[in-house]
Amino acid sequence: MNEIKLYKSPWKAIRLLLLCLPFVVLGVLDLSYHNFESDWVSWCCICFFGLGIPFGIFNLFDKRPQIIINETGIFDRSAYKDFINWDIIDHAYWNTSYKQAFVCLIIKDEFKHLIEGNEKLRKLSKAMGYEEINIDLGPVSNIDHEKLTGLIVNLASAKPSDRGLLINKTLHRSPDQKQI
Incomplete structure (x- = not known):
């Protein structure tokens, strides 16, 4: 049986990674600048944008047809x-x-x-x-x-x-x- 299979775009996963990584890095740099003291903005930035990294990696390596x-x-x-x-x-x-x-x-x-x-x-x-x-x-x-x-x-x-x-x-x- 013939099938048309359409796959996820790897570029969209790479774009998600490239958009999230700078915010996570900036959050870590801000925390290290303040000697890792409690800075809620940095932690929110790391936690929120850090969630995009596993999603981006999963979508990048997911080879199943969408x-x-x-x-x-x-x-x-x-x-x-x-x-x-x-x-x-x-x-x-x-x-x-x-x-x-x-x-x-x-x-x-x-x-x-x-x-x-x-x-x-x-x-x-x-x-x-x-x-x-x-x-x-x-x-x-x-x-x-x-x-x-x-x-x-x-x-x-x-x-x-x-x-x-x-x-x-x-x-x-x-x-x-x-x-x-």
């Missing part, structure tokens, strides 16, 4: 436990919030009861212009969210026998065509 698209459905590792089957997806659209792209999946009415989660959060999500199921494209590197949304719409509306061909065609595009 999003998997195959003939069965779409899987987003950060948000869901299982594949979202193509048969329950009615439509999809993309939305951005503060330069963060999301693919919003509209679920068919007969399958909405299968969606788990807090009802208030789902209503808030709807009020903000999103859906009950949203795929975050922020961690993924160099993705064209418009083309990915088009692919999801095509796969959701295609016959099950044609989905493998669509994925194959997407995987084997010519080098001059931009990938998703």
